[in-house]
Every structure is written in structure tokens, then in C-alpha cells.
Amino acid sequence: MPEQAHEITLVVNGTLRRAEVPGRRLLSDCLRHDLGLTGTHVGCEHGVCGCCTVLLDGEPVRSCLTFAVTVDGREITTVEGLADGERMSPVQRAFAECHGLQCGFCTPGFLCTVTALLRENPAPTEEEVLEGISGNLCRCTGYQNIVKAVHRAAEIMAEES
Amino acid sequence: MTTKLFGEPVQRREDPRLLTGRGRYLDDLGPDALAAAFVRSPHAHALIRDIDVSAALDVDGLVAIYTWEDLPDRLAEPLPLLIPHPALTHGRTAYPLARERVRHVGEPVVMVVARDRYLAEDACALIRVDYELLKPVVGVEEAAQSAQLVHDDVPGNVGAHLVQEVASADGRGAREVIESAPHTLAFRLDVERSASMPLEGRGVHARWDADDSSLRVYSSTQTSTSVRMAVAAKLGLPLPKVEVVAPDVGGGFGVKIMHPWPEEVLVPWAAMLLGREVKWTEDRREHFVSSAHERAQVQFVRVGFDGGGRVLGLEVTILHDHGAYTPYGIIVPIITSTQLPGPYRIGSYRVEFSSIYTNTVQVTPYRGAGRPQAVFCMERTMDRIAAHLGLDRTAVRAANFIQPDEFPYDQGLIFQDGRPLIYDSGDYPESLRMLKELIGWDAFPEAKAEAAREGRRIGIGIGCYVEGTGVGPYEGGHVQITSDGRVHVSTGLTSQGQGHETSFAQIAAAELGVPLERVSVVTGDTRRFGYAVGTFASRAAVMSGNAIALACRKVREKALRIAADALEADPRDLEITDGVVHVAGSPHASVPLATVAVLSNPLRYAFDEEAVRATQFAGGSSFDRPPVEEGQEPGLEGRDYYSPIRSTFASGMHAAIVETDPLTAEIRILRYAVVHDCGNLINPMIVEGQIHGGVAQGVGGALYERMVYDSHGQLLNASFMDFLMPYATEVPRVETAHLQTPSPLNPLGIKGAGEAGVIPVSAVIASAIEDAEGIPIDRMPISPSDLFGLRRAAS
Incomplete structure (x- = not known):
């Protein structure tokens, strides 16, 4: 028997999007496969790696632990929505400048996490940066340049504000 | 002036795409593809009595269910044994879908194809497989002694047995030398299982074009060319009708050099059969139980040495846990046994390994590929010698170093490429001097005493390694300059985050004298370059980097020849700067490479204004010579290959300072220092990134990561x-x-840099913990509870 579908409306990266999803559809799958926003990645599907992190009403959440139907009507920002048109956000530019990514698979999750972190705390200490990104796994970089990138992003944001 | 590009920390060209969500990883492809999912064995060792799919047939969206019995011809045979070796007398590989018997938890038994992954998994959950349980063989020592067999026709569970021995200068074997040595030690070391664990698992997407009878396969692989050959062979397709592309790959670290995975042949087969795109994306649990692990070894060491700490004889016997199958041959234990001597001149060396089957996930290379175990063994040995003699640990190492004037240095062993293991260059004493300075080795005892007065325990450790990188047989590069002045570079090996698009572009831009922005690089796409081996063994920069440089030199030579004709100059007087060929010292007598590209291809038909210059009535060509001269080809392009006589040997030394909590036994790394030698650096920023990442994986292997199997x-x-x-x-x-x-x-x-960071970390951390605690550390990883247990046992 076909599954019952639910119509949901999401504001994704500032655009109103509609989707018909079964109750069990994960937000990560909805974003990736129903809305075609494949920048959000899925690394473990059990909420540990943080690759799937998106901003839900501005707060970082694990989209792989969220059912799409539960966020009906909410605002979501994915990695595709971080840049200002063609100009990358300070966080994105800092990651490029500091070599804060290698394979790039965990990167969208880090970018969303760090974007929220710096909005809350525009000038974090070393400890606060480590704490802030300690829910995201990266298997390539050893984190050193990610930490550097977070500080650099804070610097760019301060310069540009 | 063209900016200096080789050796500069150029920002990566792949980053804008990856930072804005525009990367294309495997699961991002084929939005309309059908989804495959697998029923995998829940048992480590069992016979399959029956597979009942009837309950699954009612699942909405189900398209097909396949078991081994459905597989045709060569697909029904065991998967290839990729690297045969005479010592691998009992190599065994799995079937794409289990035939009658399963040998580890996670082995694929049934493939389901459905409209989407959720539905495919629904169907999997309704398929009933009736198993007759057999006693599993778990643990390498248990397996070596067990009467229970993983494969009925492999006695003693021994897949391979290999001895290599290098006699001393006076012709004596290691055992004899050790017997007569002034000092001897014997001990045992254990290294546990870990795994590559890239954040993107494996994945395959296949598209069959029935009208064209051609197949395109995307795979998250470290070798698209070899997957292509395997797919063509397994499916009985002509090679030119199969294309394999590695899209953006979310990390590999070795596990994706294994191929063809069952899914890499099954998904394309299903796509052909169904006439629909089919995709399979591995989930994390599947990755744990059905891909590959590495590291697990038990090592028995005997060493004989003199009063100065010089190793006169070393004998190592290794039990290597190979898991249920040996598709990648015995590369890992070969590397362990041959890289074990490291930067040292060992008087006489005997190494013996047995590769043992167990009912666990198969073992194939993970970054470092047997070297972390080798270095753990050699460096633990050095520390034990130092402790026994009461010498400084660095002094014992220095006493054994191969000296800078001894290169090329022949270790007398046969390496993983089947060729003699001969170190090409290095400077180990200088490396040690730099490391001691960087970490402050000589001042440490003072710091340690000071910490002790505060009730803190700190320790310092060291680890040295030599890594054979850039193994053959070859890689190739193709370089084409088109009439718009752009430079298109391709090479067959793949990328998984190493920044090849950047470093290879740096090489091409530097060789050709063109701005970096004009160069684009494609890797891992058999449509662009069909001959390649793959990305593993820290070989990409060495192999493809040099192949691309050689191809560029061919193109450059051709460009200068054509430009010389056009400028009526001697090619030897020409230079290329910022994409313009000009007479040295005379920038006005010049012709852009774009125009040279036009002139390189004699035309009948013009396609734009620039192209008019190459048409037949444009003049300028000699009537005495054919438009394309003998031995020449139209177009400004070149292809070349780099095939080295043997591997090149990178090296490095790491040191760490750790603190152990006197109460909780928590282990904290206070400082970590690396001296690294990979020859000339193409992009120091990328090399440092590789080292950081490697060290992080090493820390995982030293302190945290272990695969825990129950009985x-x-x-x-x-x-x-x-x-x-x-x-x-x-x-x-x-x-x-x-x-x-x-x-x-x-x-x-250049020398390879990809694996370096991970190699000595376990050895370094063990050395530092031992220094802090005064308790011998003989196994890795070590957790706080392990250390707590060691303290209790010692007291």
C-alpha cells in the first residue's frame, strides 16, 4: 500500500518550497532528494557526525535526526543559502583562505555550525571555538585549519561590519 | 613575469564549489535513479538454507530482488583477487552475493531494487533468510590455533606465509646474530583494528544507454580506470562501451582503492537489466560491517644489540588478521614487514608473517597500510633498547641511522611493488636534530621534574619512519591547449580531497608559463584519460604530477617549434610568459599560445575569426612540406607517462608530550611536533593539511579507535x-x-605525502605514555581504562 503523503511548506534559503513527504522522511532526504539541495550531506544518519547540520530558524540542527513533517512552516538555511549571491560569506571565505577543508564532505555542516556560532559569539576564544565545533566530525583536516578558519571568519566579519 | 607557482601555498581551486554546496558527490547524482539496498548477513559464519522473498513482493515500489542464483556468467564467480602473490597460496575472495555460505556479519546476500531507498529497505526487512549457524572464528591467535575453519579448504586458516631475511655483513642470519649478541630482548606487541572511515561511504550509480549499448558508472572510488576494466570484464562488455567516473569523493583513506566491490558490479548489472538508472549509497552501518578494516596484528619480537644500542639482529614474527577474504592480496603485511627497518641500518633482519582468516570484515589498506604497525614495532624496540641500556632514546636511534652519504641504500628486501627496496635519498640525522629542537627534547627532563613537583605526570615520546611512496607501475597525463588559450589537463587517477585540481594545475602552469586561472584539471574520469592505476600509497603527486610535467614539456616543445615558424625565430630563443610565446628579451616579437594552438591544427574550415589563420588559403605554410609533417599530430596537445624504476622514500620523525592524570588515567596530548621530508613541495599548504589530517587519524588509532568484535x-x-x-x-x-x-x-x-602523518603516531604516543608512567606500553590503542589496568597490574 502506498504510504500516506503529507504536504509541507518550508522556507528554504529564503524561498518558499512545498513538498509531499511521507511521515518518516528525514529532513536531510527531503532537502537533498525532494528539493534538490544536495549540498547538505549525510555521513552517519545517527546524529553523530554533523555533516547534515542545517540552520532551523537560525539554530543548527541535525537534519538526519529531524522528520521533515515536523518542521512544516519553518525557515531553513542550508549551505546553498550561506553566500550573498555570488559572494561567499565570511565563513566560507575563511575556510578557503585557511585550507579548512579537504574532501569537503563534512564542510557544509561545519559552515552552518560556525555561521551560527559566530552570530552568537562574534569573537570566540580558542576554547569556545573548540567547544563550538566539537559536535562535527572531520576525517581529513585534523581540525587545525578549521579552528584557524573560525578565528579568521570572526576577523573578516569584524572588518566588514 | 609569470608568478612562481611550484612550491607556493596557492589557495585551492576546488574550494568555491565545495564551500557553496555545488560539489557533486555520488549520492548527489541521479535524482531519478532507482535505489538499491542489501540484505546482509547478521551472522559471522553460517550456511544459507533458504531465502524467502514472498513477503517482500507486496512492497509498493519494489522493482526487483536478486540473489546469487540470479547472477549470470562471470558475475556468479568470486570477485577478483587483485594482487596475486606466490606466498598467498590460499587466496580467497567473496561472491558478489553470498553463495551458500556467509563468512562475516555484513556480507551481502540479497540485492533489492525499488523506487526509493526507504522502500528498498522495507523490502529487505521482509526477506527471510534461513541460516544454519556455524562456529565463527574470531581473533587472530584463536584462528591460528583453531580447528574451526573460515574456508573449508584453507588448513589452519593460513592464507599466506612469507619469510624475508637479510643476512648480516658476515653472512649470518638474524637468529644466529641475536644468539651471540651482547644484549637481547624478546617481547610481544599488539595492534588492534581500525578503519579508514571516510565521512562519505562508498556508492555506485549506473546508467545504461540501450540505444548506444553503453554503460556509464559513477563510483566513489580511488580507481576509476580499474573499476572500469573490472565492470567490463564481469559484465562481458567491450571496454570502449564502459565509462567510469569518480565524482567528488568524500574521503577515501584506502578503503576505496579496494575494488570492484560487490555493489560496483551488481548496480551496473541491474541498471542494464532494468533499463533504468540505479544507485546505491552505503549507509554508515553498512560501511562498518561490509567494507574493510585494517591494522590488527600480533607481533613477536626478538632483538640483539650491542652496548651502544646498535641493532645487530632483529627477528619479527607477525600474525596478520586478514578477515574473511583476501581480495587485495597480502599488500598490508608485506608493507609492515618491509617498512619495519625504517631509517635504520639493521645488522641482520628476519621477518615472517602469517596471514590468517577470521570471520570478520576483510582487511585491505587503510592510510599507512601496514606501516603504523611496522613503526610501532621498530620504535617500541628502540625504546626498549634505550631503557635496557639506560641510554637516551634519541641516542639509540641516532646510533642506528643510515647516514646521508649511504644513499641509495638497499635494505635487501622486496617491496610491495615487487621491486627491490632501495631508499633514494634522505637525511635522518638532520631530521632528528630538527625534531629535538622543535619539541625541546633536551630540556624536557627539567620540565618533567618540575611537573612532578606539582603532582603532574608528563612524558615525551618519539617515532621515526620511512615511507615508500609513489609506487608504480605508472601514471599518465594529457595536456591540451585550445584555441581560446585555455589549458586542459587530465590524468586518470582520482581525488578524494588531496587538492589535485590545484597542485596539478600549479605544475602545468609552471611548466607551460601560463596563468593558473587558465588551467583546468580533470581526474578520475575514464572519458578523459583511460590509462591509470589509482590513488593510494602516497603516489598521486609523484606519479601524475611527474606525468603531467612531462606531458607539458612535450606541449611546450611543440608550441615553441610552431611559434618559431610564425615568428621566424630560433625555438631556442623563445620563452613563454603569461601564456605568450616571445623572443627572450624582446617582448614585442610574440605570439599568444591561443594563436599557436590555432596554427597547430591546419584547417579547411574556419569556425571563428582566429581560426581563419589556420585555413588553407591563409598563406604562411610551405608548399614543400605536408600540412601535418611526418611524426607530428594536429593540435597543441601532448600525452606522456611517468613510470619509475622503483618507489621513492619519504621520511619523517614525530615527537609528542603527553600528560596522564594520576587519578583518572586520562591521557592528554600537550604538544605534537612533526619533521617531515617529502622532497620538493608543490604546495606547502596542502602538504601541511595532509600531515594534520594524518596525525588526527593517528591519534584516533593511538587513543580511541578499535573495532570490538565479540566471540x-x-x-x-x-x-x-x-x-x-x-x-x-x-x-x-x-x-x-x-x-x-x-x-x-x-x-x-618530489616524494609522496598523503599517508605520512598517520604512520608513527601510535609509536610516538606509546613512547610518551611509557615515559610518563614508567610502565611498558605494548599495545595500541590505549584508553584511560587500559592505562588504569596497567597501573594496577604494575603496582
């Missing part, structure tokens, strides 16, 4: 909740210094 062969920690990989909070800041001893073996003088 039933169940992997107890098959999730990121329980298999602990380091977060930012667990990885120390890495302090690096570079030494550059260029390789004399290749035109660019």
Missing part, C-alpha cells in the same frame, strides 16, 4: 556513537617543520 563475530561498536573518532577537542595542534631532500628518481624531485 560470535558481532561488531559491537558499528556506529559513530561507539566507534570513537577524534573531534576537534581530541586532536592536538600540530607543529611542523619541513626538510627537503629531493628525490633523484623523478623530474620534479
